[in-house]
Amino acid sequence: MVRTRGWSGSEPSAPERRQEPNARKRPNRRVIALQSVPAGRLLAVYLLLAAGLIGLSVRLAWLQVKEGDRLQSRARAIQTQQVKPIGxxxxxxxxxxxxxxxxxxxxxxxxxPRFFNFPGDDPQLVRxxxxxxxxxxxxxxxxxxxxxxxxxxxxxxxxxxxxxxxxxxxxxxxxxxxxxxxxxxxxxxxxxxxxxxxxxxxxxxxxxxxxxxxxxxxxxxxxxxGMRTMRRGADGTPLPDGIQAGALYSxxxxxxxTLDARLQQVAQQALVKQMKQWKAKRGAAMVMDVRNGELLALASAPSYDPNRFWSFAPSLFREWSVQDLYEPGSTFKPINLAIALQEKAIQADGKVSDGGQLTIGGWPIFNHDRKGNGLIDFPTVLQVSSNVGMVLAMRQVKPAQFWEWLRTIGIDTMPDTDLPGAVAGQLKSREIFTSQPIEPATAAFGQGFSLTPLKLLQLHAMIANGGRLVSPHITRGLRSGEGLAAAAPPAQGLPVLDPAVTKQVLAWMESVVKHGSDPGVKMEGHRIGGKTGTAQKALNGVYIAGARICSFVATLPIDDPRYVVLVVVDEPQGANAYGSTVAVPVARQIIEALLVLEKVAPSQPTGKPPAATGAARASGDNGSRPQAAATVRG
CATH class of the missing domain: 3.90.1310.10 (Penicillin-binding protein 2a (Domain 2))
Structure with a gap:
């Protein structure tokens, strides 16, 4: 029979008493009774949470509205790169x-030095x-x-x-x-x-x-x-969406x-050589295309090296042939004869009686050699450079008309040019010019007024191109590609003289080269006209004893004029310093190079095989172009 424990309250058996201590080690489960939370505590928690949300909202609004632009600029500064142009x-x-x-x-x-480090070195090492x-x-x-x-x-x-x-x-x-x-x-x-x-x-x-x-x-x-802005990624990689259209275009x-480096070099070398020989103060040589006013050469000496400008006197930084005035002398005589022809004050076949000297308003006027030439025509007036003959010719033009013509051709007006620093010439007032007979008399042979060599070049271009006053210039503007090879169209210019008048004057200038006392630029087969000038130099209205300005102007070819060459040398030293001895040799070398470089064909057959000159060889020509022989006065 199995004995069992009942609920009668009898004592437990021995095994049960031994297990009782283990049973007491079990955790006792506590049951907490539910109680309602106070309303004040819930309200406090709710208000705390609401305050936090409101604070975050205010901060977010502050960052977006008040600090938005500043933060955006900071972000862009980090994300973008600005490349400043170097000018x-x-x-x-x-x-x-x-x-x-x-x-x-x-x-x-x-x-x-604090960052010195070689390739392969430890990054922390400083060399x-x-x-x-x-x-x-x-x-x-x-x-x-x-x-x-x-x-x-x-x-x-x-x-x-x-x-x-x-x-x-x-x-x-x-x-x-x-x-x-x-x-x-x-x-x-x-x-x-x-x-x-x-x-x-x-x-x-x-x-x-x-x-x-x-x-x-x-x-x-x-x-x-402009400033280039480029967006970059986190690793520095350029991003295409930040590059503006055309930002990388150059x-x-x-x-x-309009200047030709080859002709410019010939002109400058010839000028420097002649200045050294005659110990001259300064000189300028210019070549103009009479059809449109382009200057093919504008050489000046002494000059300077712009790569080392600090080693030279600042007085050399200006182009004196554009900014300084001088009295042109006999090189202005063809301009005056054109004015007289235009006014019909003289006839093409007219003559004057040159006695060697005359007196105007109590002032004596002489020829340069103080000799008379008798009854001479106007080609001879230019050939012998007769001052008296010019005074007699221009006396037929009323002083008021003469003055008006000098104003018309722009003696006292700044020429329309792109050459920096160009200035106007000086001309006596109308009252002085018309009331004092000596003024139109001296103006007849190129003295008593002043102009720049650039202005004289422009006026001789007017004679060469049929009477049009074109603007001298040295730039063709901004060009690129094939535009660099495009020739400039002929300029219209301001019509001033009758083409028939200018043609007659050119014929007289040609006679100076053909039959004058100094055929220094006569070249077989080429028709060239020219005129020398040796004028006294004035300073503040007073002529400087012994100081001269020697010049020569040439036009070629006479049958179809294209170029005018002007050479001016200031204060050459020596008793034999004249336009014919100082300026003509420079012009001759320039003309020789010009004929080759511009491929000017002879106007008449030469009967001689072509020969390359030193100027052609210096310019890189291989001698295959025709070159006329030159006659040089001994």
Whole structure:
């Protein structure tokens, strides 16, 4: 029989008593009775949460409304990169496209010694300036000691070198040295040196235009470069959506000159040689296309090197043939004869009686040799350069009309030109000119008034082109590509004289070269007209004893005029210094080169095989073009 514990309350058995302690170790489960939460506590929690949400909302609104622009700009500054333009300028080229001025990239080398580290070094290692100097000296061609001394104890921002060319900069980069920084900048270079300095000018070390076309055409020469903005990703990769249309476009426009570097070189070399021989103060040589006013050459001496402008006197930075006045003398006589013909005051077959001297208003007037020439026609007046003959011819023109003509052709008006610094000439007032007989008398042979060599060139171009006053200029404007080879159209010009009148004067000028006392530019097969001039030099209205200005003007070819050549030499020394001895040899060399370079065919058969001149060889010609022989006065 199995005994069981009942509920009678009897004592437990022994096994049950042994298990009782283990049963007491069980955790007792406590039951908490539910109680209602006080309303004040719920309200406090709700208000706390609401306050937090309101605070976040206010902060968000503050960031979006008040701080939005500032934060957006900070974000854009991190996400975008702005590339500032370095101020490049457009090149300048001659009429054949040869470079006259251009920007070349140069570099400044900065050192930051606290970051010196070589490729392969531990990133925490900092190299000494001596270590860097050892590797850098051979690239910069500088002594190590000089580099170390330049860096000294400074930790950053040390300028080691400047004006480094791109090749040297590339070799510095290849060293891979941390702590070296190359700063790029443009530098204006003038590869032709002194050849075009008188008209092109230069930029100073701060790249500010100081003279010539660089200054007068500064706005056109500046490239229209704006600040470039480019978006970048987190790793620095450029993103295309941040690049504005046309931001990476750069035009290839160039300022093209009408000047020809080859002819300019011939003119300058001939001018410098003659000035040295005659110990002259200065000189100018100019060549103009009479059809449109383009200058093919404008050489001036002494000159300067715009690449090293600081080594020269500032007085050389101006082109005196455009800015300084002088009395033209006998080279103005053809202009006056054209005025007299236009007024019908003289006839083409008329004559004057040259006695060698005469008195006007109590003032004596002489020929240059103080000799008379008898009864002579107007071609002879020019051939012997008779002052008396010119006074007698221009006496037939009323002084008031003479003065009006000098005003009409612009003696006292600034010429319409793109040459920087051009000035107007000086002419006596109408009252003085008409009331004092000596004034129209001296004006008859080119004295008593003043003008610039540029103005005289323009007036002789007017005689050559049939009476039109064209504007002298040295630029064709901004061009690119095939536009550089395009020729300028003929200019209309202002009609002033009758073409028949100018044709007659050209025939008289041709007789000067053919039959005059100095046929220095006579060339077989070519019809050339010319006129020399030797005028006294005045300063503040007073003539300087012994000071002369010698000049010569030539027009060619007479049958179809295209070019005018003018040479002016200021204060040559020597008793035999005249236009024929000083200026004509320069003009002759220029004309020889001009005939070759512009392929001007002879007007008449020469009967001689073509020969290349020194000017042609100097310009790179191979001698295949025809060249007329020249007769030189001994």
């Amino acid at each position: 490049r300028r457009r090149p300048i080229v001659d009429r054949q496209g040869r470079l006259v001025a251009l920007d070349e990239e140069r570099f400044t080398l900065w050192a930051h 000494t300036p001596t270590d860097v100097a050892q590797r850098l000296s051979s690239v910069l061609v500088m002594p190590e000691t000089a580099l170390v001394q330049s860096m000294g104890p400074r930790r950053s921002g040390v300028k080691l070198a400047t004006e480094l060319d791109p090749e040297t900069a590339r070799r510095v980069r290849e060293l891979g040295i941390s702590g070296l920084d190359l700063e790029a900048y443009p530098q204006r270079i003038y590869p032709q040196g002194q050849l075009f300095a008188n008209v092109v000018g230069f930029l100073n070390l701060e790249r500010v235009a100081q003279a010539g076309l660089e200054q007068s055409r500064d706005k056109e020469l500046r490239r229209h470069e 035009d290839d426009l160039r300022l093209q000159l």
